[in-house]
Amino acid sequence: MSLEFVKMHGLGNDFVLVQGKRSDFSLEWVKRVCEPHFGVGADGVLFYSVETPRMEVVNADGSTPEMCGNGLRCVARWLNHHHGLPGTFVIQTDAGAKLCTVNPDGQVRIEMGEAKIRELRTHVGEVSLKGIFVDMGNPHFVVFSPDGDLVELGKAVNDGHKDFPNGVNLEFVDSESPERLVVRVWERGVGLTLACGTGACASAAAAWHLRGESTPLEVQLPGGILQIEHSEGQVLMTGPTQIVYTGALSASFNEEVEE
């Protein structure tokens, strides 16, 4: 049978949203949906429910991360825009309950929870990397003024590396000023993306850890800017969302994948 979906993005980090439970779909089906030529093309699929608002994430490679910041903004926007949920509501995720506020202009603010931080020096082959490991529900390793190639190192830290047994999202902070970080991300289970919400939060938390204060920061990603703040022990993220189109995956597509 055919299946309705919504295509959305947050700063170019793009997703297919499907109403339902992740456990009702095969990971092979998700991987095919995320393929740009054989499927829709996306960085991941977000399964959501409305009655008790919930988001479950699957990366383009079929792995199942605990959390997705840009994705959660998209789900919150869709629940408000299409399903009529009020402007502020909680969405359950595999990293806990997150309070989301949808503004009329499509900007969404999320209380992302506490950033758990530890300094870490690791080695990838001959390359020594000193950075900040940040748990935002999903794992991040933030490196400031990095040497080395993000793609090469991103692949290496997600290939059974002893310091990252569950893989890791790798952030390179290329420049920083008191109010702005410039960040590039290799995402676990995806690769280079135009933006990473949890990665922006992890980079801001790492900068605050090193600087000793927590002023609001603009995080400049290749796809655009996220506003990151710190309040009462948790990280707050605000950024745009876009509803690109709605569509339906055909019965023949769905049947072909399951063969």
Ligand SMILES: N[C@H](CCC[C@H](N)C(=O)O)C(=O)O
């Ligand atoms: N690839 C990430 C999940 C998506 C994170 C990113 N898209 C975001 O906006 O936070 C991981 O495996 O942890």
